[in-house]
Structure formats: structure tokens, C-alpha cells
Amino acid sequence: xxxxxxxxxxxxxxxxxxxxxxxxxxxxxxxxxxxxxxxxxxxxxxxxxxxxxxxxxxxxxxxxxxxxxxxxxxxxxxxxxxxxxxxxxxxxxxxxxxxxxxxxxxxxxxxxxxxx
Amino acid sequence: xxxxxxxxxxxxxxxxxxxxxxxxxxxxxxxxxxxxxxxxxxxxxxxxxxxxxxxxxxxxxxxxxxxxxxxxxxxxxxxxxxxxxxxxxxxxxxxxxxxxxxxxxxxxxxxxxx
Numbered sequence: 001x002x003x004x005x006x007x008x009x010x011x012x013x014x015x016x017x018x019x020x021x022x023x024x025x026x027x028x029x030x031x032x033x034x035x036x037x038x039x040x041x042x043x044x045x046x047x048x049x050x051x052x053x054x055x056x057x058x059x060x061x062x063x064x065x066x067x068x069x070x071x072x073x074x075x076x077x078x079x080x081x082x083x084x085x086x087x088x089x090x091x092x093x094x095x096x097x098x099x100x101x102x103x104x105x106x107x108x109x110x111x112x113x114x115x116x
Numbered sequence: 117x118x119x120x121x122x123x124x125x126x127x128x129x130x131x132x133x134x135x136x137x138x139x140x141x142x143x144x145x146x147x148x149x150x151x152x153x154x155x156x157x158x159x160x161x162x163x164x165x166x167x168x169x170x171x172x173x174x175x176x177x178x179x180x181x182x183x184x185x186x187x188x189x190x191x192x193x194x195x196x197x198x199x200x201x202x203x204x205x206x207x208x209x210x211x212x213x214x215x216x217x218x219x220x221x222x223x224x225x226x227x228x229x230x
Contacts, residue, residue, distance in 0.1 A: 004158075033215040043205060043226075045159070047218030091158050095215060102147070102172055104219065106158030 002027040004092050006107035013082045014115055020067070021077040021110045023092030031097035034075040035104065036066065039089040048090075051075060053097075082114045120222035122208050128228045129198055136194045137225045141210030148191050149219065150183055151207040152176065159207055165191060198229045 003026040013019035025034065036048040051059045051066045059066040067076040079086055089111050093104040121140040129135050141148050146167050151159035162181070164172040167188035177183075180198075185191040195202055205226050209219040 035215075035218060037218075037221075042223060043207075044223045045207065045209070045219075045221035047220065050216050050218060052215065093158070097215075102164045102166075103149070103161035103174070104151075104159075105161070108156070108158050 002029070002032070002094055002096055002105045004094055004105055004107035006092055006110050008110045009108075010111045010113070012113050012115060013079075015082055015084060017082055018078060018080045019082055019112065021079070021090050021092075021112065023075045023077065023107060025073050025075060025092075025094050027073075027094065027096060029096045029098050033095045033097065034066070034068070035093040035095070036064070036075075036077045037091045037093060037106075038086075039091060039109070041088070045091070049077070079112075084114050084116075087112060087114045120208055120210050120220050122206075122222035122225050124225060125223065126226050126228075128230060131200060131229055132197055134194065134196045135198060135227065136192055137206055137208075137227075139191045139193070139208030139210075139222060140189075141191070141208070142220055143189075145210035145212055145220070146188065147211045147213055148185055149209040149211075150191070150193050151209065151221075153205040153207055153224070154203075162193075162206075195227075198227075200229045203227055203229045 034051045038046045049061045089109045093106045148165040150162040153159040165185040180196045205224045207224045209221040211219045
């Protein structure tokens with residue numbers, strides 16, 4: 001079975017600063033994908049970034065980067081130059097690539113608040 | 117195409133009533149997923165369709181829940197004999213199958229059972 005752990009229920013960051021949101025995962029499967037989603041108060045889940053377990057380089061997407069440490073089973077999200085609009089819930093998720101596995105398994109999320 | 121559309125946005129129902137939600141995915145996406153999210157939790161997987169075939173169902177999906185995707189386009193999720201524990205946000209997502217593009221979620225249907 002797979003599990004995602006997000007140990008930070010809430011985080012504060014000042015505008016224009018960088019922030020790291022933690023995510024650790026647990027699986028014995030060698031092939032999997034890791035995702036980060038943003039959920040603003042409107043409720044929609046917005047896809048931010050993806051990292052495959054065999055990808056050699058850490059994923060980057062604009063101000064978002066994923067600090068992937070396979071041996072530690074961690075996939076932390078780094079947001080650079082925070083903006084007020086980044087205030088939202090952030091979810092880490094994983095999908096196994098074995099068999100017909102299709103579902104995303106989500107963590108409990110981290111609420112990020114960007115302050116002036 | 118404006119993304120994944122879910123209707124209604126909100127639904128209040130009395131315990132014991134049946135409810136049906138609709139999801140219209142992005143038209144070229146052949147994969148469709150339903151998730152349930154309760155307060156303070158991440159979304160939990162309910163079921164998955166590839167085209168019109170329902171390929172995976174969670175054990176969370178009791179006999180009172182049924183989902184369909186006729187003709188591989190829109191999908192419906194029906195809950196029969198609703199219970200207060202069914203109160204949650206029901207999210208629909210669609211994808212082309214390549215993880216690198218992520219899954220596109222709708223804004224969800226918030227169900228309140230009173």
C-alpha cells in the first residue's frame with residue numbers, strides 16, 4: 001500500500017520569500033509518480049508539478065520546483081518568490097505505475113498563508 | 117474547452133434521499149476519476165473510468181454508490197439512501213493518461229446531508 005505524509009498543517013511565508021512544503025511517501029514499488037496540487041478556497045485542485053521516480057533531474061515549473069530525494073522518500077515542494085495568490089492548501093500525491101494502478105493517493109495537505 | 121465541469125456546485129439533501137452528480141470532462145480526455153474530500157483531508161479515490169469502462173473501484177464505494185460513464189463522455193455519480201457521513205466534496209478529474217500533464221480537476225460538488 002502507498003502512503004503520503006505531510007507533517008506541516010500550516011505554514012506562513014512573507015511575500016517574495018521562498019518556502020518549502022514537506023512531503024514524504026512510502027511505497028515498495030520501484031515505479032511511481034509524485035504530484036503537487038494547489039487547492040484555493042474555490043475548491044478546484046490545480047496541478048502544479050510532477051516528478052517520475054526514474055527522472056534523473058528534479059522537476060521545475062516556473063516558480064515551483066520539486067526537491068526529490070529518492071533514498072529519503074521525500075518530494076518537497078519549493079515555491080520561490082511567494083505571492084499573495086499562493087495562499088492556499090497544497091497537497092502532495094502519488095500514483096503507482098504498476099499494473100492497472102490509476103488512483104492518486106493524497107496527503108492531508110499543508111495550508112500556506114503568504115503575508116505582506 | 118474550459119476544463120472539467122461539475123454540476124451542481126452545491127447540493128443539500130435530506131437523509132435517505134438519492135442524489136446524482138454530473139461531471140463533464142475535457143473532451144479529448146479518455147480517463148475520468150471520482151474522488152471524495154472531507155474537511156481537513158486530502159481527496160480519496162472512489163472510482164476510475166477509461167472511456168466507458170469502469171476499471172477500478174475503491175472499497176470506499178459502498179453498494180449505495182454507483183457511477184456510470186455512458187459513451188465515454190460525461191459521467192454521473194449516484195448516491196442512494198444518503199447518510200450524514202456522505203457529506204463531503206465530490207471531485208471529478210480527467211486525464212489523457214500521461215502523468216506529466218497531471219490530472220485536471222473540476223471545482224467539485226459539495227454535498228450536505230441533513
